[in-house]
Amino acid sequence: MTMATGMKLSAPGRRSFRFDAGTLCLELxxxxxxxxxxxxxxxxxxxxxxxxxxxxxxxxxxLVHVSPGDLVTALRLRSAVQRLAETAASGSRAFSAADLATLNDAAAAPPPVPVIGPALERAWASPVTGTQFLSAVARDAVEVFGGPAVDRVRMCGGERCRLLFLDTSRPGARRWCSMERCGNRHKLRTRRDRNPAD
Structure with a gap:
């Protein structure tokens, strides 16, 4: 279930930037x-x-129909993924049993069903429910936190930046949410520290 390569993020009064969380569950x-x-x-x-x-x-x-119950599940699932990702990014694997149970509960629902159309295009069987979408998010989280990818969950190294991402770079050396945001700020700060007269 991977399509896009990032989302455009912005904060009031700041320039927008593209951020790739690397995986669906962290995108949530x-x-x-x-x-x-x-x-x-x-x-x-x-x-x-x-x-x-x-x-x-x-x-x-x-295409997705979302019910009030789906919203409750989404908020619960998002909180669990947040805590799991922060724990993984710190280098620990001491995951909460309750958070893992939240993933398992959401993942137990059927995910969206892929179909192929007459022009051989890939699509989804309609209608897709919020429950199916959240199952896909939870299954993605099970793959991330239950496999080798857990070692690549990172928190941005920027000051006061808490964005979490899956480092999908080949060398596994990604440090920043975005080079154009926190990476660039770090470079400028390092340059100023080396050359205080500038």
Whole structure:
């Protein structure tokens, strides 16, 4: 289920930048969160989740019907993925049993069903439900946190940046959410520290 190569992100008063979370489950984290992430919350209604799904790498377009129960599941799943990703990025594998159970519960539902059309184009059996989409997210998370990819879950190395991503680079050396944002800031800061007269 991989299609897109990143999302355009922006904060008030700042330039937008492209961020690639590397995987569907970490992309869901871009919709907000709890605590200090609540200021970025995008999922207030089922319609908000339905509007966000076509932006994701799932490639489902605007075919997804989201119920109020799906929104509750999405928020619970997102919180679990956030905690699992932060734990993995810290180098620990001490995952919460409750968070793993949340993944397993969502993954147990049937995922979207791929079909092939008359022009040999790949599509999805319609209608797709929010439950099916969330199953795809949870199954993606099971693959990430239950396999070797867990060692490539990273948090951006930028100051005050908490974006999490799967490092899909060949050498596994990605440090920044985006070179045009935090990577560039780090370069400028390093240059200033070396040449204070500049």
């Amino acid at each position: 984290l871009l919709t907000g969160g709890e605590g200090d992430l609540a200021q970025w919350e995008r999922l207030h209604t089922p319609g908000d989740l339905a509007a966000w799904i076509p932006l994701s790498r799932a490639g489902l377009g605007d």
